[in-house]
Amino acid sequence: MVAAATQSYLSLLALEPPGWGGVMLVGFIQSLKLAFGGYGLGLLIGIGGACGKLYGGPVLRDLMEVYTTLIRAIPELVLMLLLYYAGTDALSQLLALAGYGSVDINALTAGIFVIGVVQGAYATEVFRGAIKAVPIGQIEAARAYGMSSFQVLRRVTLPAMLPHALPGLANLWMVATKDTALLAVIGFSELTLVTRQAAGSTKAYMLFFLAAGAIYLAWTLVSSLVIRLIEKRARRGLTRTA
């Protein structure tokens, strides 16, 4: 009797339509896409921002400072709402001006943009600290070889700063995975929102929230394993400190 009840309770998680497992899986994949896309965009912005802060002219430096300060001082949720509306508005008006008419902006693209801009500010700070930790002599040696400044960046600065940046970047990845959940408030169907919908329509709240929690936890645990491997590889050939 109890076994049958448990059976039917757990069958809510089944992958086929009467169960909500499939829907949650789709939500999880959306979350993964958001995290990877936003994190990647954030890394690109971060490298650009760090170079701007370190090597740019006075105006660029000050603008970068304003960007990182603003993003880090305002709650992610508020930023996401602002960027989501402002970003989609600006882009659709731009496209309308270019003569494409009204275009619906893909929610996934907008979400990736939002997470990327937020992550970019933090990544800028991580990269800036890491680049400053590269011994100046290595960069001077590269210049003495006659490399252009872009070659110096690609061949020396970026690879040499990687071990210094990795702990910060790993932390950022964890933040990015957790930030994807905030898009649920905007109405993007990622794992957290889908979970709430499933829970609401079946009234099995605890079951679905615990399942989603387990998925997130597995995700972060696997991530930390992979990060440890990457760190080990990036630190090869460095003398061990402490």
Next chain:
Amino acid sequence: MSEPTTLPAYTAPRPRSLFEPHRIVLMAIFAVLVFCVVWFMRWDWLPNYGTRLAYGVGETLIMLFSTAIVGFMLAVPIGLVQVTGPRPLSWLALTFCTIIRGTPLLLQLWMLYYGLGSLFAQYPEIRQSFLWPYLRQAWPYGFTALMISFAAYEGEVMRGAFAGVPRGELEAAEAFGMSRFKLFWRIWLPRAIHRALPTLNGETVLQLKATPLIATITVVDVYGVISRVRQDTFLTYEPLLLLALIYLCLTGLLIWGFRLLENRIPTRGA
């Protein structure tokens, strides 16, 4: 005899002034932007919501400080047992930290509010208890979620801080004949808090930025008030810009306050 050559005295680079030419231009552009925002956008709703906004800010601050203080009191034992505690306890604390830090706060919040809330409602014992009037409201769930999250993140910080207190200081305290409790209270805890203070400031700012999440379970903080304004007036940007400004000020005040606090604590120069 030649004069001994002396190196030219070191001159510190000129500190960057706020009034360099390019900064004046940037500030002018910024001022024009602010003027445009004030002049061309609709702000006529602002007087109607003034008191509610003030209450919202108050609610946000109450939530921030109450959860931070209670969370910190939980974080101290969590950090301590991971450094000295018996195996099962330290394992338990580590599991707690891993689970809370590994899942999004929004999910925890919704699990407590929707999940636990609906579970409580099924038991008549709970429904008839004196706690029920409180458990029917949203804020206990918001408070619990924020507090637990702060405790987990801060517990990790305190673990590092407790482990980082130099052994010599603890041994000196033992040599003075302090009991274990006195040693903890007089030496270990103050030194650990001192070490953790800069991180603690950062965590408190992060906690401030996490508080708007409780508006999703109908606690009316400043974010909740602004959401209400957006529903009433159908404005997209104006309320959100004001909200960003409010949080900017709160963050600035928080950082400033912590800097005052840090400066009051004497630190031996490195």
